[in-house]
Amino acid sequence: MIHLPFKASIIVPVYRDWEGLRSLLEALRTQARDDVELIVVDNDPEGQSAPDDLPSPGLEWHIAECATPGSYAARNAGARLARSDFLIFTDADCRPAPGWLTAYLETPKPANALVAGPVIMQAGSNPGEWEIFDTVRGLHQEVFIRHGYAMTANLAVPRAVFDRLGGFDARRLSGGDAEFCRRARRQGHDLLLEPEACVFHPARKTRLELVLKARRIKGGQVATGPITRRILWTLRSLVPPVREMLAYVSSEHPMRWRLIACHVRLMLWSVELHELVRLLLLRQAPERR
Known part of the structure; x- marks a missing residue:
């Protein structure tokens, strides 16, 4: 040994x-x-x-x-x-x-x-x-x-x-x-x-940090791995993140924080949709940062 x-x-x-x-x-x-x-x-x-x-x-x-x-x-x-x-x-x-x-x-x-x-x-x-x-x-x-x-x-x-x-x-x-x-x-x-x-x-303090993370995660979901999982993630990405926002609303944080979280999540969903187009239609490389 x-x-x-x-x-x-x-x-x-x-x-x-x-x-x-x-x-x-x-x-x-x-x-x-x-x-x-x-x-x-x-x-x-x-x-x-x-x-x-x-x-x-x-x-x-x-x-x-x-x-x-x-x-x-x-x-x-x-x-x-x-x-x-x-x-x-x-x-x-x-x-x-x-x-x-x-x-x-x-x-x-x-x-x-x-x-x-x-x-x-x-x-x-x-x-x-x-x-x-x-x-x-x-x-x-x-x-x-x-x-x-x-x-x-x-x-x-x-x-x-x-x-x-x-x-x-x-x-x-x-x-x-x-x-x-x-x-x-x-x-x-x-x-x-x-x-x-x-x-x-x-916690991340800037819009850029959150956007880069959202793009990186979306790339991991739809640009790599088995084709069936990539298709599933692509379809899921097209659905508004209602369940996630409901979890924010039912959390123990102050109500103002919950509403802000829902607003930002919708903004990030639009970023994710744009990333789908960039990755799947334009065939560009995934974000690495």
Whole structure:
């Protein structure tokens, strides 16, 4: 048996978000360990160098490069470099809560299970309409798990399972986490929630950020994967997001926030319809940012 030097490897893809990474590194300082490594994968094909003044996360860490476009290709590259039997994925714009690593590493769990933690959306002190929408919409990891998948913003996978599955589909620019989890479940691996392994995610503050995300997700839905699923997503995209807006209206947020969320969601639906035209009729490339 080969003895690996670390108990876990944290893998973080980054695409020009060095300020986000700076905050993540600072958040990791509170849970410094010598049995965990951090692998940051720079996914910028133009090779813009990382700032020289990034803070130490209190873990052994290094920055690798992956010029292949897409965060899933970058995560695969990080996994190949990992020197442990347990891979923990998060994103440069996430902030691991104190106790995040302890919850993943010290809580007993089945040997071949995928484990995911909550992703808690955070708004600032004086949020605008875009930030309000992103907070009301949220990122409900526990709901996603009930539907058979989890976000790589907060997902842990045994190395043996990851290798057996062949990693993420590197061709995907969006939705690769859902496809990976469903593939794992079809092969008999459980997907479990670890409620104490939380990360925080700042709500997006600008229209551009939300538009780029909507376009990226739509590309993952209708431009990649099996043809039957792509057709289904195309048809679903043509239906107004009434069910989603009803969920906003019935949430516990202030009524003003609920109404703003519904208004912004309708705006984003128009963005999605335009993206369908761009992808399916004009045959243009999916958004990667």
